[in-house]
Amino acid sequence: xxxxxxxxxxxxxxxxxxxxxxxxxxxxxxxQLRSARSPYSDPQVLRQPWLRCPNGSHYRExxxxxxxxxxxxxQALRRLIERLPCPADLLVSEARGMLPNASxxxxxxxxxxxLRQEMLLRPGPGxxxxxxxxxxxxxxxxxxxxxxxxxxxxxxxxxxxxIRLSSPAIPGDIDVLAFLAEGPLLIExxxxxxTIEEAHxxxxxxxxxxxxxxxxxxxxxIEGPLPAERVAQCARVLQRAGAAPLQxxxxxxxxxxxxxxLNASLRFDxxxxxxxxxxRRRWRRGDRRHWAG
Numbered sequence: 001x002x003x004x005x006x007x008x009x010x011x012x013x014x015x016x017x018x019x020x021x022x023x024x025x026x027x028x029x030x031x032q033l034r035s036a037r038s039p040y041s042d043p044q045v046l047r048q049p050w051l052r053c054p055n056g057s058h059y060r061e062x063x064x065x066x067x068x069x070x071x072x073x074x075q076a077l078r079r080l081i082e083r084l085p086c087p088a089d090l091l092v093s094e095a096r097g098m099l100p101n102a103s104x105x106x107x108x109x110x111x112x113x114x115l116r117q118e119m120l121l122r123p124g125p126g127x128x129x130x131x132x133x134x135x136x137x138x139x140x141x142x143x144x145x146x147x148x149x150x151x152x153x154x155x156x157x158x159x160x161x162x163i164r165l166s167s168p169a170i171p172g173d174i175d176v177l178a179f180l181a182e183g184p185l186l187i188e189x190x191x192x193x194x195t196i197e198e199a200h201x202x203x204x205x206x207x208x209x210x211x212x213x214x215x216x217x218x219x220x221x222i223e224g225p226l227p228a229e230r231v232a233q234c235a236r237v238l239q240r241a242g243a244a245p246l247q248x249x250x251x252x253x254x255x256x257x258x259x260x261x262l263n264a265s266l267r268f269d270x271x272x273x274x275x276x277x278x279x280r281r282r283w284r285r286g287d288r289r290h291w292a293g
Contacts (some may be wrong), residue, residue, distance in 0.1 A: 034165055046068075048065070215259075
């Protein structure tokens with residue numbers, strides 16, 4: 001039986017976030033903002049519509065966020081989006097782990113993000129306009145940094161996703177930019193390893209060279225070890241830029257200048273927290289150098 005739903009109060013949350021001092025933090029460094037994606041109304045980000053769903057189900061306001069912290073959950077949702085619309089029996093015919101698990105699927109149905117129409121599964125209104133999860137991943141990382149800032153600095157960290165600067169003139173946009181107590185944090189997010197080219201690393205390192213952040217992270221959204229080809233591409237670009245050598249193994253590599261190449265591991269929040277603690281440890285012991293690009 002359909003009831004009146006209770007929506008997640010994104011407008012109220014956005015008013016708080018827009019007062020986080022992001023543009024002032026930019027101005028303090030002499031940077032000028034051209035544009036940034038909206039924290040809670042970006043049409044290319046998957047949103048949880050309801051606290052109380054029209055079918056009567058209740059969820060916490062960050063239930064979707066909590067689901068999507070899991071790398072396997074994001075990958076399963078990505079595969080589902082690629083298949084929609086599709087026969088409903090796909091949910092039972094696919095191999096275990098390839099598509100969202102039962103609790104996540106129920107959430108998608110309850111939230112009307114996924115619709116069952118006769119023998120077909122179709123995307124609901126909140127999912128139909130998405131081609132991939134690229135901007136959703138950027139937003140997830142920005143949202144995690146907001147919560148991280150409250151835990152570690154007792155304040156709201158100024159952070160946005162999908163940023164373009166008019167000054168300094170840097171190549172491309174910045175996926176995630178945050179201002180931590182130690183300085184700016186730059187994050188580049190890639191959802192698919194097979195589409196990454198050396199040019200992506202070149203652009204990232206050019207941004208780092210121009211902005212000189214406290215830490216810079218190139219995150220590839222996979223659970224397993226980083227492909228050797230991607231590590232080699234990054235290492236070559238760093239060498240040409242005059243940076244310190246890339247060191248590490250598996251899914252965690254870094255340089256002395258606090259430039260990181262990471263996989264998302266099982267949960268990207270745990271991976272990023274580890275990287276930021278490593279960067280902070282290097283910062284505290286006085287290793288604050290940047291290379292001369």
